[in-house]
Amino acid sequence: xxxxxxxxxxxxxxxxCDGCQLSIxxxxxxxxxLAGAVHIASFTEMSRARVEGPYDLxxxxxxxxxxxxxxxIREVRESSRRLITIGxxxxxxxxxxxxxxxxxxxxxxxxxxHPEYISSLSTSTPISAHVQVDLELNGCPIDRRQLLEVxxxxxVGRRPVIPGHTVCQQCKVRGTVCLLVAKGIPCLGxxxxxxxxxxxxxxxxxxxxxxxxSEGANPRAxxxxxxxGGMTPADASxxxxxxxxxxxxFGDQAQTLARSGKAGGSxxxxxxxxxxxxx
Amino acid sequence: MTHxxxxxxxxxxxxxxxxxxxxxxxxEVRDGVVEEVALTIFExxxxxxxxxxxxxxxxxxxITARIxxxxxxxxxxxxxxxxxxxxxxxxxxxxxxxxxxxxxxxWIQSHALHVYLLHAPDFLGCQDxxxxxxxxxxxxxxxxxxxxxxxxxxxxxGGRAIHPVNVRVGGFYRAPSRDEVAALAEPLRRAxxxxxxxxxxVAGFEFPDVEGEYRFVSxxxxxxYPIESGRVVSSDGIDTTASGFADLSVEEHVARSTALHARIxxxxxxxxxxxxxxxxxxxxLPEVARQAAAAARLGPVCLNPFKSIIVRxxxxxxxxHEALRLVEAYEPPDLPAVAVPARxxxxxxxxxxxxxxxxxxxxLDGDGLITSARIVPPTSQNQIIIESDLRRVxxxxxxxxxxxxTWRCEQAVRNFDPCISCATHFLDVxxxxx
Numbered sequence: 001x002x003x004x005x006x007x008x009x010x011x012x013x014x015x016x017c018d019g020c021q022l023s024i025x026x027x028x029x030x031x032x033x034l035a036g037a038v039h040i041a042s043f044t045e046m047s048r049a050r051v052e053g054p055y056d057l058x059x060x061x062x063x064x065x066x067x068x069x070x071x072x073i074r075e076v077r078e079s080s081r082r083l084i085t086i087g088x089x090x091x092x093x094x095x096x097x098x099x100x101x102x103x104x105x106x107x108x109x110x111x112x113x114h115p116e117y118i119s120s121l122s123t124s125t126p127i128s129a130h131v132q133v134d135l136e137l138n139g140c141p142i143d144r145r146q147l148l149e150v151x152x153x154x155x156v157g158r159r160p161v162i163p164g165h166t167v168c169q170q171c172k173v174r175g176t177v178c179l180l181v182a183k184g185i186p187c188l189g190x191x192x193x194x195x196x197x198x199x200x201x202x203x204x205x206x207x208x209x210x211x212x213x214s215e216g217a218n219p220r221a222x223x224x225x226x227x228x229g230g231m232t233p234a235d236a237s238x239x240x241x242x243x244x245x246x247x248x249x250f251g252d253q254a255q256t257l258a259r260s261g262k263a264g265g266s267x268x269x270x271x272x273x274x275x276x277x278x279x
Numbered sequence: 280m281t282h283x284x285x286x287x288x289x290x291x292x293x294x295x296x297x298x299x300x301x302x303x304x305x306x307e308v309r310d311g312v313v314e315e316v317a318l319t320i321f322e323x324x325x326x327x328x329x330x331x332x333x334x335x336x337x338x339x340x341x342i343t344a345r346i347x348x349x350x351x352x353x354x355x356x357x358x359x360x361x362x363x364x365x366x367x368x369x370x371x372x373x374x375x376x377x378x379x380x381x382x383x384x385x386w387i388q389s390h391a392l393h394v395y396l397l398h399a400p401d402f403l404g405c406q407d408x409x410x411x412x413x414x415x416x417x418x419x420x421x422x423x424x425x426x427x428x429x430x431x432x433x434x435x436x437g438g439r440a441i442h443p444v445n446v447r448v449g450g451f452y453r454a455p456s457r458d459e460v461a462a463l464a465e466p467l468r469r470a471x472x473x474x475x476x477x478x479x480x481v482a483g484f485e486f487p488d489v490e491g492e493y494r495f496v497s498x499x500x501x502x503x504y505p506i507e508s509g510r511v512v513s514s515d516g517i518d519t520t521a522s523g524f525a526d527l528s529v530e531e532h533v534a535r536s537t538a539l540h541a542r543i544x545x546x547x548x549x550x551x552x553x554x555x556x557x558x559x560x561x562x563x564l565p566e567v568a569r570q571a572a573a574a575a576r577l578g579p580v581c582l583n584p585f586k587s588i589i590v591r592x593x594x595x596x597x598x599x600h601e602a603l604r605l606v607e608a609y610e611p612p613d614l615p616a617v618a619v620p621a622r623x624x625x626x627x628x629x630x631x632x633x634x635x636x637x638x639x640x641x642x643l644d645g646d647g648l649i650t651s652a653r654i655v656p657p658t659s660q661n662q663i664i665i666e667s668d669l670r671r672v673x674x675x676x677x678x679x680x681x682x683x684x685t686w687r688c689e690q691a692v693r694n695f696d697p698c699i700s701c702a703t704h705f706l707d708v709x710x711x712x713x
Contacts, residue, residue, distance in 0.1 A: 013301065014323070015322075015323040015325055016348075017345050017346060017347050017348040017351075018347065018348045018349055018698075019345075019347075019348020019349070019351070019441045019442060020348065021348075022348045022349060022392075022441060023441065025392060025396060026426075026430060026440060026441065028423040028424065028426055028427040028430070029423075029427070031423060032409070032412055032416070032419065032420070032423075035409040035412075040407075040409065044297075044301075045297065046297065046396065046407050046408070046409075047297070047406050047407030047409070048297065048400075048406045048407065048686075048689070049406035049407060049410075065323045065324075065325070066323045069323065094325075094345075095325075095330065095342065095345045096325040096326065096330070098330045099326055099329075099330075102329070120323055120324055124325075140345065140442065141348060141441040141442055196439070199438050199439055199444050200438070200444050200452075203438055203444070203445050203451075203452045203453035204452050204453050205444065205445070205447075205452040205453075208341065210442070235335070238334060238335065238338065242338070242341070242342070243345070272335070272336045272337050272362060272366055272448055272449075272619040272620070272621045272643075272647040
């Protein structure tokens with residue numbers, strides 16, 4: 001019997017949509033090569049086979065929203081040499097972190113006839129709030145090219161090339177005309193981390209921040225510009241409070257805007273969609 | 280894992296794999312009779328219906344997409360449908376056709392994923408597609424190539440394969456150019472050939488001899504196999520709108536599950552998904568898909584849940600053929616989106632996610648804000664049927680060893696391509712014999 005010297009990879013899921021781990025299976029051209037270079041030892045969405053740890057590399061998707069998961073992530077950490085979070089949920093709490101701003105129990109009561117059957121924490125927190133994380137990969141969902149870069153970098157033992165600059169800068173590289181300046185379309189590009197490829201502005205849509213805050217982001221300045229452009233504080237608050245409300249850079253700005261909105265009257269709009277953005 | 284001996288046996292597995300999400304299954308057998316089957320979903324709840332309250336209706340497609348990374352387009356399309364219904368808006372034909380093309384991309388991606396990577400390994404005794412590739416690399420590569428074509432459609436039309444960015448209430452942010460869409464034709468022709476080979480491949484698998492009794496529910500759309508629109512119909516005579524069906528449907532909250540169980544009022548359970556769509560709409564399939572189904576000896580109605588893999592493969596043929604038709608007929612809409620003026624009211628949207636009917640119902644206020652939301656995913660609707668199917672499958676397979684019986688149970692769950700992330704809103708397997 002030959003000894004398998006390949007590094008072992010494990011993929012874990014917490015509260016999430018499965019989209020980031022699907023990114024692995026979406027590497028259609030690379031999947032079989034990847035499965036040759038590493039031993040996929042535990043990946044429930046893909047395989048029945050499960051090899052006991054320890055694992056050389058764990059990829060963690062999802063946020064911590066139950067007491068059981070808070071314990072399980074400690075066990076995952078203990079069995080992993082390196083632990084990388086993949087996506088907005090694992091890195092910042094995800095869209096479900098919106099519950100962090102709600103009154104206790106309000107969310108469960110809104111959906112379940114018997115909230116007493118549900119044992120769920122009142123917060124959705126990132127993995128880093130519970131255990132040491134070696135690298136965080138952002139995005140809702142992550143970009144599969146960035147994922148491959150991270151895995152390859154881990155395999156050869158170098159630092160991955162993951163930019164910390166903004167979507168705004170990516171637009172300049174792509175040659176996309178600035179929506180905020182030229183068309184007055186609200187856009188989070190100036191404060192959002194690059195990595196998606198600046199997809200939205202290229203289709204005449206303002207960035208909605210699905211890769212989270214960039215390094216050194218100044219959301220306050222952008223918020224003022226959005227308000228100056230005629231956006232209501234309530235709408236600006238919603239824009240900051242979607243996929244990365246669990247990251248204080250966006251979350252605090254959203255809260256500040258929400259408070260100023262209440263002080264200054266609620267916003268209104270005559271259209272669900274269509275009027276504020278040119279088509 | 281197997282423990283116990285003689286007449287008392289317990290079989291347990293810590294997590295059914297190759298499904299999307301987390302849960303467990305308990306089967307209790309006493310004196311050769313299956314007494315209890317309980318599907319427990321422990322996927323933590325994420326409270327989407329609560330998150331939507333106070334959000335703009337225009338945000339619903341992006342927020343609800345995050346319920347499921349495997350079928351985000353289904354969520355986006357049902358959300359758009361519900362908001363547009365509430366606001367009394369109908370999109371024009373070309374926008375509707377572009378939505379159908381995008382949705383074909385998701386069907387192709389999701390069905391190829393399920394058939395090749397999640398379900399086929401069971402029939403061939405493999406732990407996963409990586410092991411399957413060691414036996415038949417060409418098959419796995421064929422599946423991955425089909426899947427890639429589905430994702431390519433989602434990228435061209437939707438802007439991104441997972442959580443597309445180009446969908447908005449009223450239509451799209453930007454309609455793709457003729458050239459961008461035309462470039463999809465060649466990969467789709469290859470995918471269509473591969474989909475036909477897929478039907479032939481899966482039709483050759485061995486299937487457990489079991490048939491269910493199902494009340495089927497799916498959309499129906501005259502002249503076309505249902506995807507993004509249609510009326511909700513059933514095998515026992517329901518024929519209603521999305522809104523009408525939302526009125527008929529009730530959800531129960533049971534202690535063991537964070538997913539609500541959906542039934543038709545009067546405690547009637549029903550099945551949604553490929554078997555239901557095929558039974559209620561096979562006559563609408565294009566000739567190439569009908570011939571493939573006939574060659575696979577499928578018949579007009581398929582009641583063997585294990586053969587859902589053949590139906591999925593036939594739908595793969597359909598989706599490739601339909602996408603190719605839409606690509607060849609593509610004309611960009613005059614405007615990528617129609618305006619959707621806000622008005623107070625309620626609306627419902629129902630579409631066919633790859634794994635079954637998905638409906639949303641929203642109440643909106645006059646400012647375009649969501650005041651309440653209800654989202655009923657396919658796995659919530661199928662949960663009761665999955666349990667009754669398992670009871671039948673286990674009862675007919677008690678001669679299997681514990682190891683084999685456990686695997687059979689897992690396979691039976693995977694017949695439904697369940698999305699537990701969606702439903703929680705799934706899987707340890709435990710079989711107790713005494």
